[in-house]
Amino acid sequence: MAFITITGYPSSGKTRRAEQLRAHLEARIQDPTFEGPKLKVVVVSDDSLNIPRTVYNDGRAEKPARAALFTAVQRQMGQDTILIVDSLNYIKGFRYQMYCAAREHKLRVCTVFVAATQDQCKEWNASREGGHAYEPATLDNLLMRYEEPSSMVRWDSPLFTVAWTDEDVPIDDIWKAVTEGNVKPPNAGTQAVPKAPTDALRTLEHTTTTMVAAIMAEQAASGGLGGPVTLPLSATLRPRVQLPPRNVTLSELQRLKRQFVTVHKKAITLGTTEKGAVDWSEQSVADKFAAYIEGNLKP
Numbered sequence: 380m381a382f383i384t385i386t387g388y389p390s391s392g393k394t395r396r397a398e399q400l401r402a403h404l405e406a407r408i409q410d411p412t413f414e415g416p417k418l419k420v421v422v423v424s425d426d427s428l429n430i431p432r433t434v435y436n437d438g439r440a441e442k443p444a445r446a447a448l449f450t451a452v453q454r455q456m457g458q459d460t461i462l463i464v465d466s467l468n469y470i471k472g473f474r475y476q477m478y479c480a481a482r483e484h485k486l487r488v489c490t491v492f493v494a495a496t497q498d499q500c501k502e503w504n505a506s507r508e509g510g511h512a513y514e515p516a517t518l519d520n521l522l523m524r525y526e527e528p529s530s531m532v533r534w535d536s537p538l539f540t541v542a543w544t545d546e547d548v549p550i551d552d553i554w555k556a557v558t559e560g561n562v563k564p565p566n567a568g569t570q571a572v573p574k575a576p577t578d579a580l581r582t583l584e585h586t587t588t589t590m591v592a593a594i595m596a597e598q599a600a601s602g603g604l605g606g607p608v609t610l611p612l613s614a615t616l617r618p619r620v621q622l623p624p625r626n627v628t629l630s631e632l633q634r635l636k637r638q639f640v641t642v643h644k645k646a647i648t649l650g651t652t653e654k655g656a657v658d659w660s661e662q663s664v665a666d667k668f669a670a671y672i673e674g675n676l677k678p
Contacts, residue, residue, distance in 0.1 A: 380418055381461045381557035382481040384535075385494030386468040389513050389521045390436075390504035396493050396541055396548055397422055397465035403550040404557075410618055415558060420453050423448065425467035431436055431510060436517050445473060456484040461557055471526040471534075472508075478534035479565075487560040490535045492528050495543035513624060529636055533563075579647045579659040583640055586612070586664045591632045594620065594672075598627060609666075618665040623678045631676065639671050 383400065385393045386574050404420045407413060425432075425444075428451055434444040448466055469473055473492070481488045495503075500522065504512050513521065528535035537556050541548050593610040601608075605624035611615050647659070 380458055381487040381489070381560075382456065382477070382484075383461065383463045383553070384468055384474055384477060384488070384490045385463060385465045385493065386474065386490060388495055388500045388525055389467055389518055390500045390507065391493045391495035392503070392543060393467075393493045394424065394426070394465055396491060397463050399426070399548050400463060400491070400553065403548070404554070407550075407554060408461075416459065418459055418461055420461045420463065421492065422463045422465055423451050423455055423466075427451075432513050432517075435521060449473075449476065449480075450494075453480050456481065456486060458485070459559065462486075467521065469521060469525045471528070471532075474528070475534040482563050483565045485565070485622070486564050487557050487562055488534075489537045489539065489556040489560065490528050491548065491553070492538060492540045493543070494540050499516075499543055537669060563567075576659055580644065582659060582661055582663055583643055583647070586661050587636045587640055587668050590618065590620075590665060590668055591629070591636055593628065594622070594632060595629055598622070612661075612665065616661055616665060618662075618669045620669040621673050623676055625678075627676060632672070635672055635675055636668075636670050639668055640674075 385397050385400075387393050401420050408415075408418050408420070423447070428447055430444045430447065434440040448464070452462065452464050464477065470475075472560065478488060501515075504518055528538055530536045530538040537552075537560065539549055539553055539556075571609055589612050590610055593612060594608065597608045597610065603623045607619055607621050609619050611617055643664075
C-alpha cells in the first residue's frame with residue numbers, strides 16, 4: 380500500500396512523530412467512513428529490532444545493523460500494509476535503496492523530515508536514560524554526516540517537514556500521499572528478466588535450418604520467380620515469405636540465418652528485457668525469421 384520514511388537528526392524526536400503518525404493512520408483506517416481496503420500500520424525501528432545506539436559508534440557494526448533494518452523493512456512491505464520506518468535514515472543512498480524496494484512492491488512512498496536544531500538534539504540526547512542516548516562523540520559524528528532530504532529528488536518526495544515546535548504531523552497531506560499518490564513502476568534494472576524455455580535453442584536452430592532448405596526447394600520448383608512463397612515445414616507450420624524476383628543463393632540464406640540465430644541466441648542465454656511473455660514457439664520463430672529474410676534480402 381504505502382511506505383513512509385522517517386528521517387532527521389539523531390535525538391530529534393523521530394519516534395514521537397512516528398507514533399503520532401501511527402495513531403492517526405490507524406484511527407482513519409478504523410473510521411466507519413473509510414471505504415478503502417483493509418489495512419494495517421506497521422512501524423519498523425531500531426528499537427523494534429533491538430539494535431542498540433552503540434552500533435553507531437563503529438562503522439563496522441553499523442553496516443550489518445543497517446542491513447538488518449533493510450531486511451526487516453522488505454519483509455513487512457505489502458499491499459495491505461502502511462509501513463513506517465523509524466530510524467536515522469541519514470544516508471541518502473540508503474533512503475534510495477529502500478525507495479527502490481518500495482517501487483518493486485508497487486507501493487506509494489513519502490518522506491517525513493523531522494527538523495530540529497543541533498543544539499536542541501544534543502540537549503534532548505543528554506536527558507535520555509536507559510541506553511537510548513548516543514555517546515557525545517557519536518552524536519557529533521552523526522550530526523556532521525547527516526544528508527538532509529530534498530524534495531527535488533524522487534526518492535525523498537513527496538517530502539513533509541515537521542519542525543520540532545510543531546504539535547503534530549501534517550496528517551491530512553500524508554494521508555493523501557499514501558492513499559492517492561502515484562504508484563511508480565519498478566526500475567527496469569531491478570525487474571526479473573523473463574527466461575526462455577529450455578528447448579528454445581533447439582527450436583531456433585531447427586526452425587531456421589528447415590526454412591532455409593524449404594526456401595531452396597520451393598525456389599527450385601518455381602524456377603526462381605520470387606513473390607510470396609508458402610513453406611510447408613509441417614502439417615501445422617506453414618510460414619509465408621516474400622522473395623525477390625531473382626534467384627536467391629544458398630550462401631545468402633545461410634548468412635542471414637547465422638545473423639538471426641546469433642542475435643536471438645543472446646536473448647536466450649542472457650535473458651531479454653522485452654515486456655510481457657516472450658514467445659519461443661516454432662510458429663513465432665518462423666514468423667520472425669521470415670520477416671528478417673524479407674527485410675534483409677537485396678531485391
